[in-house]
Amino acid sequence: MILLMTTAPPENGYWYLGKRLPPIGLMYVAAALEKAGFEVQMLDNYLMKKSVVEIQQLVAKLQPQIVGITCGSATYPLCIETAKAIKKILPNCKIVVGGWHASYMPDSLLANPEIDYVVMGEGERAITQLAQAITTGCEPAALTLPGVGCRRAGTNILNPPKYIENMDEIPYPARHLLPLELYxxxxxxxxxxxxxxxxxxxxxxxxxxxxxxxxxxxxxxxxxxxxxxxxxxxxxxxxxxxxxxxxxxxxxxxxxxxxxxxxxxxxxxxxxxxxxxxxxxxxxxxxxxxxxxxxxxxxxxxxxxxxxxxxxxxxxxxxxxxxxxxxxxxxxxxxxxxxxxxxxxxxxxxxxxxxxxxxxxxxxxxxxxxxxxxxxxxxxxxxxxxxxxxxxxxxxxxxxxxxxxxxxxxxxxxxxxxxxxxxxxxxxxxxxxxxxxxxxxxxxxxxxxxxxxxxxxx
Ligand code: B12
Known part of the structure; x- marks a missing residue:
């Protein structure tokens, strides 16, 4: 099972904390994983505002093999805090971070040992290939996947993304995985x-x-x-x-x-x-x-x-x-x-x-x-x-x-x-x-x- 989530909103600072729209990028990622046959659950924690302890309880219950987190520069500290909390409960779970900050500043994320992989650029194809590599026990294959970054032998490997040429092959966003009635x-x-x-x-x-x-x-x-x-x-x-x-x-x-x-x-x-x-x-x-x-x-x-x-x-x-x-x-x-x-x-x-x-x-x-x-x-x-x-x-x-x-x-x-x-x-x-x-x-x-x-x- 794969859990995809956003972090809680940053508590103070320079961010727009107004209306929350469903995280459409993450819904695209979820749809691509579902199309490839994975079971996916989503938590828009920007909306739900669950505490770190509640997230730990949730992952203890769900036992995901992979947790994917969206990270913008605004939510970077919360993303690290969340990754750390999850790893404490599930040390073998792979944590993958994608989104804007992962695309622009991948090294800053990989500097944290709790984060196993970053996905740079559009996520649909990269996360699907990465999830296939992880769940079939072929993790070394991830080292060459376009758009995927990871740590190996003390250095960061960052494979440049390849864009999806025919966008029509991307399925509709997985809106059914979010409680739309709460927005x-x-x-x-x-x-x-x-x-x-x-x-x-x-x-x-x-x-x-x-x-x-x-x-x-x-x-x-x-x-x-x-x-x-x-x-x-x-x-x-x-x-x-x-x-x-x-x-x-x-x-x-x-x-x-x-x-x-x-x-x-x-x-x-x-x-x-x-x-x-x-x-x-x-x-x-x-x-x-x-x-x-x-x-x-x-x-x-x-x-x-x-x-x-x-x-x-x-x-x-x-x-x-x-x-x-x-x-x-x-x-x-x-x-x-x-x-x-x-x-x-x-x-x-x-x-x-x-x-x-x-x-x-x-x-x-x-x-x-x-x-x-x-x-x-x-x-x-x-x-x-x-x-x-x-x-x-x-x-x-x-x-x-x-x-x-x-x-x-x-x-x-x-x-x-x-x-x-x-x-x-x-x-x-x-x-x-x-x-x-x-x-x-x-x-x-x-x-x-x-x-x-x-x-x-x-
Ligand atoms: C619409 C939009 C908003 C909307 C709402 C977005 C939403 N749905 O919630 C609103 C107006 C609320 C907004 C607010 C802000 N935004 Co804005 N926004 C955008 C915009 C124009 C489009 C984002 C989008 O939905 N794209 C469409 C989807 C399909 O793409 P995506 O979300 O990027 O997801 C793909 C990949 O990133 C990746 N991916 C994403 N998450 C994950 C997770 C995993 C696990 C994986 C593997 C992959 C993955 O795969 C997805 C599918 O390919 C972008 C600019 C842009 N062109 O991207 C800026 C952008 C994202 N915003 C930005 C900023 C700075 C903000 C604000 C901080 C502004 C402010 N000063 O307050 C706030 C804070 C938002 C927040 N609360 O975190 C910056 C982020 C820069 C950064 N380094 O973090 C961007 C990139 C614009 C810019 N300056 O260049 N924003």
Whole structure:
């Protein structure tokens, strides 16, 4: 039996601890293992928040041969703590860690003897081959498996991942292994309920200095065929009564031909569906937005990041404020709401640049806007640069934030709070939110002690 789990949420720090969405990556991993004939159980401990002792009791009862844990840089310490606790109870159980931190910083995980293997990049094929090697007593075969890393004779062996070319061979995420009824299944900016997440493509062709997803998925974009996406939507509707979807892809409209085909199929199949997606301002045009709107798209999230062309260039964003304004206009014209995010505290940014971003955000008049303090994540281009220049504050073992004569992480918190207030506490924005969320939900969120934190730092 294989147990796949997430860790509990980090208790304090710099993380978004708001709404919990089912861990779709882990559900894909589970589905691939089930397809290969393994018995799998899942624990989304980010949701269940079981203590270390409760986890020990659970593994003592289940006696898994393998435990797979998802690890992001935010949850690294908890992942190590969990692995240690499990090994104490089941010394022969193999612990495999996958996900973002395993992909970017595999050595940091393998430095802990409790972790037997890391999986780098997409997990479906690598974990299946690894599980087959472990359960058939052929562990030496794991030494050469693509995407698998382990310790041997005092050194770490890290085999580069091979990407799955035909993504349609990946089965639908194993949603049946999670207690979906415990998730609230609502998505911000989407009236339709219940709502679920889907991830339909992998990989990014752009080179933003703050993002390292290319390392996880490669720098070409692969995706499921539009037919396969429609099949999964219909499966969600039939099994779980899904009415809304959040497509959690970096750039939903990057593959224009497939996006167009998908929207046409949504319309032809008369899917009773509303959806939200993320994309870039330079990847939309009037024709496409009109089609997306007709197919049920209600809101698009755009990363605007800054109002300054100089800063946008500096961080490798390759978009312009003019493109932002055009994209927002076209969305509004086509009845699609716009949510956007800016970053505060980018390298070479000044407080004056940040004030210009606030002014620009007000001018854009988007339906939602958040200001995130820039945190450099391991292995991204800006992370390496900060390490070299030394102009940073270390937030924890891995995370860095920019430090200049003008600002540091702590002083930016005050700027973030002020921007949040100045943007959102206007009669026009309040009315928009009340209309969107209803009076009760609006009041509940405003009164919640974490309301501002969670709204601002997603
Ligand atoms: C959607 C998303 C979110 C959503 C929710 C995700 C969810 N489903 O719970 C929200 C908005 C909540 C979110 C929040 C945050 N996110 Co986010 N998010 C993403 C995004 C865009 C997609 C993630 C995703 O679901 N991908 C689709 C699935 C299929 O892929 P996957 O989860 O990576 O899983 C595959 C592999 O990783 C691997 N795998 C995963 N787990 C395991 C486990 C095992 C055992 C194995 C073998 C393999 C394996 O196999 C899977 C299938 O191939 C990514 C960027 C990206 N393109 O990946 C960032 C990303 C994951 N987020 C990131 C960050 C930093 C955050 C925040 C910390 C931001 C913040 N400041 O608060 C928070 C914290 C999240 C948390 N609580 O832990 C970083 C992580 C970097 C890092 N080093 O950890 C990423 C990579 C973006 C970036 N900066 O480049 N996020």
């Amino acid at each position: 609230d299944r609502t998505i911000e900016f989407l009236g339709a309920k219940p709502a679920d997440v889907m991830s339909i493509s992998r990989g990014c062709v752009f080179n933003c200095g703050f993002c390292e997803t290319r390392k996880l998925w490669g720098n070409i974009c692969r995706g499921f065929s539009p037919k396969r996406v429609i099949g999964e939507i219909q499966d969600l509707q039939n099994r779980y009564g899904t009415k809304g979807i959040y497509f959690i892809n970096d750039n939903f409209t990057l593959r224009k031909k497939e996006t167009t085909e998908l929207c046409n199929l949504m319309i032809e199949n008369k899917l009773d569906l509303e959806w939200v997606c993320d994309t870039r301002v330079d990847l939309v045009n009037e024709e496409l937005l009109a089609l997306m709107s007709k197919a049920g798209c209600k809101t698009i999230w755009f990363g605007v990041e800054s109002a300054s062309s100089k800063i946008l260039q500096r961080i490798g964003r390759n978009t312009t404020p003019h493109q932002v304004e055009e994209a927002f206009k076209l969305c509004k014209k086509n009845n699609i709401k716009v949510a956007c995010s800016f970053m505060l505290g980018l390298p070479d940014e000044t407080i004056k640049d940040m004030e210009a971003s606030l002014k620009f955000a007000k001018k854009l008049d988007s339906d939602w806007c958040q200001f995130n303090i820039f945190i450099a994540y391991p292995d991204s281009k800006l992370y390496q640069e900060l390490l070299e220049t030394g102009k940073y504050t270390k937030l924890d073992d891995f995370l860095l934030s920019v430090k200049t004569d003008e600002f540091d992480y702590n002083s930016l918190l005050a700027v973030q709070r002020r921007f949040f207030k100045e943007f959102h506490m206007t009669p026009k924005q309040i009315m928009k939110r009340v209309k969107r969320e209803g009076v009760w939900n609006f009041a509940k969120r405003r009164l919640h002690p974490n309301a501002q934190k969670n709204a601002g730092i997603a």
